[in-house]
Amino acid sequence: MLDIKLIREDKNNIIERLNRRGRDFTDVIDRIIKKDQDRRLILIELEGKKQQLNSSSKEIGILKQEGEEEKADILKQNLKQLSEEIKEEDKNITEIDQSLKFLLLSIPNALLLDVPLGKSAEDNTIIKVVGEAKLFDFKPKDHVDLGEALGYLDFDRAGKIAGSRFPLLMGEGAKLERALINLMLDLQAVNGYTEVVPPFLANQASLTGTGQLPKFEEDLFKCRDDEYYLIPTAEVPLTNIHRNEFIKAEDLPLKYTAYTPCFRREAGSYGKDTRGLIRNHQFNKVEIVKLVKPQNAEKELESLLRDASMVLDALELPYRVVKLCGGDTGFSAAKTYDLEVWMPSSESYREISSCSLFTDFQARRLNIKYKDENKKTNFIYTLNGSGLAVGRTFAAVLENFQNAAGKLILPEILQKYLKN
RNA sequence: GGAGAGGUGGCUGAGCGGUUUAAAGCGGCGGUCUUGAAAACCGUUGACUGUUAAAGGUCCGGGGGUUCGAAUCCCUCCCUCUCCGCCA
Numbered sequence: 045m046l047d048i049k050l051i052r053e054d055k056n057n058i059i060e061r062l063n064r065r066g067r068d069f070t071d072v073i074d075r076i077i078k079k080d081q082d083r084r085l086i087l088i089e090l091e092g093k094k095q096q097l098n099s100s101s102k103e104i105g106i107l108k109q110e111g112e113e114e115k116a117d118i119l120k121q122n123l124k125q126l127s128e129e130i131k132e133e134d135k136n137i138t139e140i141d142q143s144l145k146f147l148l149l150s151i152p153n154a155l156l157l158d159v160p161l162g163k164s165a166e167d168n169t170i171i172k173v174v175g176e177a178k179l180f181d182f183k184p185k186d187h188v189d190l191g192e193a194l195g196y197l198d199f200d201r202a203g204k205i206a207g208s209r210f211p212l213l214m215g216e217g218a219k220l221e222r223a224l225i226n227l228m229l230d231l232q233a234v235n236g237y238t239e240v241v242p243p244f245l246a247n248q249a250s251l252t253g254t255g256q257l258p259k260f261e262e263d264l265f266k267c268r269d270d271e272y273y274l275i276p277t278a279e280v281p282l283t284n285i286h287r288n289e290f291i292k293a294e295d296l297p298l299k300y301t302a303y304t305p306c307f308r309r310e311a312g313s314y315g316k317d318t319r320g321l322i323r324n325h326q327f328n329k330v331e332i333v334k335l336v337k338p339q340n341a342e343k344e345l346e347s348l349l350r351d352a353s354m355v356l357d358a359l360e361l362p363y364r365v366v367k368l369c370g371g372d373t374g375f376s377a378a379k380t381y382d383l384e385v386w387m388p389s390s391e392s393y394r395e396i397s398s399c400s401l402f403t404d405f406q407a408r409r410l411n412i413k414y415k416d417e418n419k420k421t422n423f424i425y426t427l428n429g430s431g432l433a434v435g436r437t438f439a440a441v442l443e444n445f446q447n448a449a450g451k452l453i454l455p456e457i458l459q460k461y462l463k464n
Numbered sequence: 465g466g467a468g469a470g471g472u473g474g475c476u477g478a479g480c481g482g483u484u485u486a487a488a489g490c491g492g493c494g495g496u497c498u499u500g501a502a503a504a505c506c507g508u509u510g511a512c513u514g515u516u517a518a519a520g521g522u523c524c525g526g527g528g529g530u531u532c533g534a535a536u537c538c539c540u541c542c543c544u545c546u547c548c549g550c551c552a
Contacts, residue, residue, distance in 0.1 A: 105482030
């Protein structure tokens with residue numbers, strides 16, 4: 045959520061940073077400003093009336109103590125109407141507050157000024173390329189053919205159990221998935237993240253806090269009889285650990301990691317990546333989350349990116365780092381780097397991690413504060429990244445480490461994890 | 465699922481219709497003392513809104529109600545704890 049004060053005081057700057065997303069936010073911002081002004085006008089009048097009521101009520105208390113019952117009764121009669129008026133106007137203010145809040149909750153984060161302009165993924169900036177994109181002297185299989193041949197994957201039976209876009213890993217495949225999870229968690233432990241096993245369902249407040257609600261409900265699986273949603277990412281529970289909390293400055297930064305399954309309806313992506321592990325309704329992910337002081341934000345994003353990259357380095361997978369352009373940056377993020385892994389079957393790079401800085405956008409929704417150096421209360425900044433999407437890593441491992449015979453030659457570190 | 469207890473400022477905790485602008489303690493901050501520190505003592509210290517600064521307004525789990533006036537009474541929902549039942 046953007047700061048209404050900032051919108052009031054620095055409207056043009058906010059609009060400029062929003063418009064980097066590739067559409068014009070002037071109208072919405074103007075509507076917000078108008079509503080905010082209306083609200084303040086009504087509020088001034090209302091507060092005057094409240095002041096009057098408060099002091100008169102106090103007077104009644106005093107009169108009664110002095111035994112002046114009659115005077116008190118007269119005053120009481122006179123206050124009845126004022127009290128009614130206040131109640132009425134209070135209702136109006138609440139309504140305006142709610143619609144203002146809804147508008148604010150529906151506006152995406154203002155982007156940092158170094159986020160490149162652009163409409164789609166094609167306009168992202170390639171920051172660096174790590175490792176060599178493997179070219180095979182045979183035609184590499186994709187991870188589905190390979191996985192099914194090896195008995196690791198069984199999408200037909202997954203369809204029987206649940207439906208399309210669900211994975212079923214069997215035998216060595218299931219073990220490989222578990223090895224990857226363990227490897228990732230161990231690496232992030234070394235990087236100083238506290239391991240967490242959070243709830244896999246979250247309530248409405250939590251999802252509003254991180255930004256999935258109210259705008260993107262159609263992307264979520266929702267329980268029918270309870271106000272719970274299946275988490276679309278561990279970002280939700282991890283970032284919500286400290287919702288409505290005051291953090292001691294010396295406890296920052298706070299760093300958490302968790303492995304969780306993630307559940308996404310993938311509404312609106314019919315026909316996209318229908319094959320394999322790339323886009324499923326359920327997938328495993330190891331997430332890393334940080335709560336930091338604002339002044340360290342950019343540095344913390346760079347280090348978060350390194351923490352995520354480290355997994356790809358350890359697995360010896362070729363990848364590249366891209367900075368997302370405005371149009372491709374997610375709703376809550378102010379700036380995002382993606383890690384894209386090389387997929388030999390399609391000879392392309394595919395997103396495997398997304399590392400974002402959210403500035404105080406989430407913290408404001410979540411009400412997470414700390415006291416800064418000047419003892420001023422301030423919102424913390426949040427960041428998160430995938431470290432990594434396990435399903436996509438699984439696919440990348442299969443495709444990158446296959447040989448002509450259709451067997452896997454895994455890097456040493458993975459072999460070690462498979463043994464344990 | 466049944467019965468009971470409870471949710472109050474960074475923390476502990478009193479208040480249970482009207483000088484409460486939420487007591488007190490802890491913690492924090494400043495000071496006195498000290499070579500320095502600790503202890504002790506003195507002062508200060510909730511959040512949000514608003515303002516040049518103030519005044520004022522809002523906030524005692526969430527929502528609604530009663531009243532001139534609600535932390536306090538009523539309704540409702542949520543959460544925590546104890547006991548019972550069921551259960552991995």
